[in-house]
Amino acid sequence: MLNYVTTNPGKVREAVQYLGDAEVGQVDFDYTEIQAPELGPIAAHGAREAYRQFGEPVLVDDAGLFVDALGGFPGPYSSYVEDTVGVDRVWKLGEGEENRRAEFRCVLAYCDGEEFRASPDPIDRDDRVAAAAAGADENAEEEEDALPVKLFEGVVRGRLVAPRGEGGFGYDPIFEHDGKTMAEMSTEEKNAISHRGRALAKFGEWFAER
Structure with missing residues (x-):
């Protein structure tokens, strides 16, 4: 059983699409969300904490909107900024900028207590630099x-x-991709280009050989 740590059942349904015959369950666990300038350390810390709690393979994700002209803001603080400042104010911050390039990013962190090789995206005992970047x-x-x-x-x-x-x-x-905002897309259109879906596709390919 692969435990997806989330309160959103939609994420689990999306994961099932990419993981073939793997059995995926939803786990509601309030892991410690550390402060970090990148998504990786936050997701990695959550995955370690969740694995220690359940003792079974876990998948934790963290995601955010990164705006070039705002130095990547709100980035890993996206959820907090949405709750406290609001989406409209984030648009107002970027409205006057000539460069409005932005991207949604999602990082999935997987932990099962076992060793594994360091590809495609490494955080393991054989990669000290990456391990340090992921947080102690x-x-x-x-x-x-x-x-x-x-x-x-x-x-x-x-x-x-x-x-x-x-x-x-x-x-x-406020995020436009290929002429449409995400809010103008159907669920099918959005899932087809989803940042989480792209991370799940990478994970699914690796997990099939795990």
Whole structure:
């Protein structure tokens, strides 16, 4: 059983599409969300904590909107910014910028307590630089005892625009890809180019050989 740590059943349904015959279950676990300038360390920390809680293979994701002209803001703070500042104000911040390029990113972190090789996106005991970038494992007495975690990233590129569309959620109304905002897309259109879907596709290919 692969435990997807999320409160959103839609993520589990999306994962099933990419994972073939793998059995995927939803787990609601409030892991510690550390502060970090990148998504990887946050997801990796959550995966380690969730694995220690359940003792079974776990998948944790973290995602955000990264706006070039705002130095990547709101990035890993996207959820907090949406709740406190609001989507419209993020648009107002970028409205006057000539460069409105932006991207949605998602990082999936997988942990099953076992060793694995360092491709395609490494965080393991054989890659000290990547392991350090992913954040220290606070429960390990020594770095060598840190739980190995693998990261898989998905990205969809677009641009920041004035809010359009009635669908989707979060930043979807202000993110345009190929002429449509995410809020103007059907569920099928959105899933076809989803940053989470792209990360799941990478993970699914690797997991099939795991």
